[in-house]
Amino acid sequence: MDTRTQTPAEQFAKPAALPNGQLSAYPTEGLRVSPKRGEKRLLCTAAGLLWIMAAALSFTADMLLNGRATWSVFVLIVCAYGILQSISIVSLAARMPVLNILLSYLLVNGTVAAVSALATNSARFYLILGLPISSILCALALATVISKRLTRLRTLNLAAVFLVLTVPCAIGMDLLISTYIGETSMTWSFFSIAFCLPAAGICVCLYFYLRRKEAFFHR
Amino acid sequence: MPYIWLKLDNAAKLYPGIVSKRLTCAFRFSAYLFDEVDEARLRRATEDALARTPYYSMVVRRGLFWNYLELPEKPKVSVGKERPLSICSAMGRKSGESLIRVLHYGRKISLEASHILTDGAGALALFKDILGSYFNAEPLPHPEIGRADYLFDKYAQVCRPTAPEAPMPAAWQSRQKTSARLRATSFILDIKEVSKVSGRIGSTVGAYINALYVKSLIRLALNSPRILGRGEEIIRICMPIDLRRIFRLDTPRNFYLSLYPKFRIDDSLNVADIALSTNAQIRAMLRRDTLNAQMSRNLEGEFNRAVRSIPRAVKSLALKVLYKTSAMKPISGIYSNMGKIVLQDDLSKKISHLEFLPTPNPATRTNFGAICLGEKLCISALSYAEEPALENIFRERLISEGLEFKVYGNF
Known part of the structure; x- marks a missing residue:
């Protein structure tokens, strides 16, 4: 040969x-x-679990605050949509790098959110919530893709770094928007803390367990 | 690409722990061409060679208990112009660092490799491949990478040591003032002439060169103050031997064993006596049972459960201390002979000569390496000593033996 x-x-x-x-x-x-395909599948499963976690958090918060499901219904719909997307990522994962898929999906989601806001005549809601979140996530994914090419850091480590960095960004943006519309409290950025920090932790764990577990601990 | 990693082989386990700015654990092969080197072509040749044998692209990583080798997604091997005064600088001190580098300067192509990754014969195989690709020659058959791991372990199992080896007593070591930079000195000789002289005394060329080295060390020892009764009556040379030739196997990993012939510091010993003594000692040490027992002994520490459970950082620290305090004490010098090199097709006609610089070691000050291509034998000395005293004695020895040579270096 x-x-x-x-x-x-x-x-x-x-x-x-x-x-x-x-x-x-x-x-x-x-x-x-360690086959990379298996790694991608696990990553997408983790993404699906994160969507479920976000939905469960929202639903619990809504039930505790209002005693019934109100705004969390929308979150549940978004999460169901997210899970569907996670499943479709699995089928694409063999052909495209995960980060590229993620970036494409975030851009699609941003557009879907904008169209939904306009269609339901709730542009204000979209401007103060959907747009900042979509922008932050898109910037995060884009920064990860670029950094992956420019640095020696592994994807999952980079993702973890950016997820952690997202928290202060989200709080800052939330405060800015709240001040702009006359409120002085933080709202949705709490969810970013609840989502981003565990997600960063999962990324780090996945990184060690999937890539280096055996090599790192061998005796 | 799948994630690929390998345990370090037995010999390589030592090096990441002891590697430092001065004890670099790296060695260099150089080929002097007749024309200027084209960097773009060299880069392509290196990429081709590494694609054929990806083992050499592996980087060292820090584990919890041991270091290990990892195949990066993109090879990080650097190909660039040689910096002046930078010879065999350390590789593998940082996690994820490449363990080989390809350099060029004028008409010279060099490959530097770390012992963490491979030994002289392993690096030479890659160097031949790079040169072959550079001159568009047919690639050489490669060792089956799949058989690369744990050859040492496998063959050491044949014969377990019956008794623990007594520690080697200390030997004479040069106390020359050391310099921060390495000095490389190369002597180019005609192999036919050297064969004729060594043949006259009934010795091999390798043993004859070793005898010249030992004789020079004896002269240096007699010229410098010695403390008798502390092992300073003998000179012990570390001679790495290629186990591939003995076990008839090919591997890119470390597969060598160090032999330690010793000689009295006695001015009455002539070159012929030393050469014949070298031959006799090496022959005795190369008996299969002695060899296997030594290999098994080397593996004992690695197989020890307690040692395996110690965290890597502690092991590295202990190794560093042990190496500095006791491991180098019984060794007066290192002589590494790569032998006669055969290149594919008519490559030999495109290369003036090859040069081999052995691993530098501040404890022994000056180490010698030899390599032969075609008619030209290149003997190189790599030294941390401030003054080239040993090289000068060696040069005088060559003259007194009636050998014609050319000498050059980085001084």
Whole structure:
């Protein structure tokens, strides 16, 4: 076989099944191979779980504040929409990088939110809530994509960094909007804290568990 | 691309712990061409060679208990112009750092590699491949990467050591004042002439060069003050040998063993005596059972459960202290002989000569390396000593042996 045409992965990962299910090119101990496709699936499952978490948080908050489901119904609809999107990401994950998919979806969602706001004649709601959130998430995804190309940091680490950075951005923007419309309290940025910090933690955990777990802890 | 990682091999486990600015654990191969080097072409050749053998693109990472090698998504190997006074500088001190670098300067192409990744023979295989790609020659057959790991472990299992080895007593070491920069000195000789002289005394060329080195060390030792009774009556040379030739296997990983022939510091010993003694000692040390016992002994620490459970940071610190306080004490110098190199097709005609600079070591001050291509034998000395005393003695020794040579260096 002409080795010039083989990629590094092909040279390393000769399909020799081991009893523990790992792929190995080595007869005795084997190379540790973590298929990226599995990683993407897990990432998308995690994204789906985060949507459910956001929905559960909103619903609980609404029930505690109002005693019945009011605004959280909209959140539930958005979350259901998000879960559908997470599922569709799984099918696209094999063909496109996850971050590119994420960026495309955020742009689509921003447009959907804008169209919905205009269609339901609630542009003010969209301007003070939908637009800032969409902008922050798009900027976050875009910054992650660019940083991925410019730095040596891994995607999940970058995502975690930006998720953490989103929190002060969201609080700042929330305060700015509140001041602009005459209020002095924070509203939706609490949700960004509740969402972003656990999401960043999950990203870091995924990073270690998926990529380096075995290598990092080997003895 | 799948995530790929490897445990470090037995020999390499030591190096990430001890590597420092001075003890760089790196060595260099250089090829002197007849024409100026084209950087773009060299870059392409390096990329081609690395694509064929991705093992060499691996970087070192810090684990909780051990360091390990990881294949990065994009190779981080640097190809660039050689900086003056920068020889065999350390690699692998930072996590994720590449363990090889390709350099060029004028008509010279160099490959520097860290012992964390590979040994001399492994790096030489890559260097040949880069040169082959540079001159568009047919690529050489590559070692099967799949068999690369744990060869050392596998062959060490054949014979377990029956008794623990007694620690080696200290040997004479040069106390020359050290300098911050490395000095490389190379002697180019005609291999036919050297073969004729070594053949006259019934020795191999490798043992003969070692004898010249040892004789120069003896002269240096006799010229400098010694404290007798503290092991300063002997000179012990560390000679790495390529286990691939013995076990008839090919691997890009470290697969070598160090042998330690020793010699009395006695001016009455002539070059022929030392050369024949080298041959006899090496032959005795290369017996299969002795070799296997030594390999098994080297592995014992690694297999020890208590050692395995110690966090890497603690292990590294302990290794650094042990290496500085005791590991280098019994060694007076390092002599690494790469032997006669055969290049594919007619590449030899496009290369003036090869040069091999061994791993620098501040404890031994001056180490020697030898490599031969075609008619030209290149003996190189890499030294931390401020004054080139040993090199001067070696040069005089060559003259007294009646050998013609050319000498050059970075001084």
